[in-house]
Amino acid sequence: MYSKVIVFEGIDGSGKSYHLNEASKYLKKKKIDHIKLREPGGSKNSEKLRNLLLSNKSNFEKKTDLLIYLSGRSENFYKIIKPNLKKKIILIDRFVDSTTAYQHYGFGINKNIINLLNKFVLGNFKADFTFLHLVKKKNIRKKIKSKKNRYDKFSKNFYLKVQNGFLRLSKKKKNYLKIYSEETKERNKQIIQKKINLLIKIK
Numbered sequence: 001m002y003s004k005v006i007v008f009e010g011i012d013g014s015g016k017s018y019h020l021n022e023a024s025k026y027l028k029k030k031k032i033d034h035i036k037l038r039e040p041g042g043s044k045n046s047e048k049l050r051n052l053l054l055s056n057k058s059n060f061e062k063k064t065d066l067l068i069y070l071s072g073r074s075e076n077f078y079k080i081i082k083p084n085l086k087k088k089i090i091l092i093d094r095f096v097d098s099t100t101a102y103q104h105y106g107f108g109i110n111k112n113i114i115n116l117l118n119k120f121v122l123g124n125f126k127a128d129f130t131f132l133h134l135v136k137k138k139n140i141r142k143k144i145k146s147k148k149n150r151y152d153k154f155s156k157n158f159y160l161k162v163q164n165g166f167l168r169l170s171k172k173k174k175n176y177l178k179i180y181s182e183e184t185k186e187r188n189k190q191i192i193q194k195k196i197n198l199l200i201k202i203k
């Protein structure tokens with residue numbers, strides 16, 4: 001039985017969702033049981049919160065946003081992640097680091113409060129591995145082509161701050177791998193597959 005929690009992080013337009021889907025297709029081909037999750041969203045209740053959060057009609061305060069992200073995470077953790085730990089591979093599109101990167105490094109909310117809330121929801125749980133998708137500074141706005149939701153509307157400088165936040169979180173940590181979106185998709189797919197093979201010890 002294969003079991004690992006693998007997170008795909010990065011700013012909007014960095015290619016994380018594409019590579020998560022490719023990783024899922026790869027596991028499917030190998031007949032390896034896995035779950036795909038996304039944040040915001042994921043479980044049924046969390047998808048309702050996602051709609052609320054990302055709707056262009058919403059105008060929540062940044063602290064309200066933080067609490068909604070954590071509410072969605074709590075639903076995902078207790079309803080999906082926890083019951084499947086040690087049973088299945090779980091691929092997650094954004095997790096704890098997105099909250100620190102966006103809400104702290106982007107919006108300036110106190111980091112200790114964010115850490116405390118995550119601890120309150122997740123206890124000592126930590127993901128096993130994170131693929132951090134990076135975009136070159138000059139390409140940051142270019143990559144965010146469509147303005148689908150509330151969080152697609154920030155300045156280049158905002159995304160730069162968020163990406164730097166992600167980089168700080170990954171610093172000196174062994175369970176992170178940086179994926180550079182300037183590489184070809186094919187090459188990055190191979191890099192990710194190779195790492196997944198190592199993580200779950202398949203050939």
Ligand code: TYD
Pocket residue numbers: 012013017038039040054069094095098099100102103148151152
């Ligand atoms: P995402 O679904 O990745 O957006 P897209 O559909 O454009 O790829 O995430 C939506 C936004 O939510 C994204 O801009 C980042 C933001 N976000 C936070 O600010 N904090 C969080 O904790 C999470 C999980 C996401």
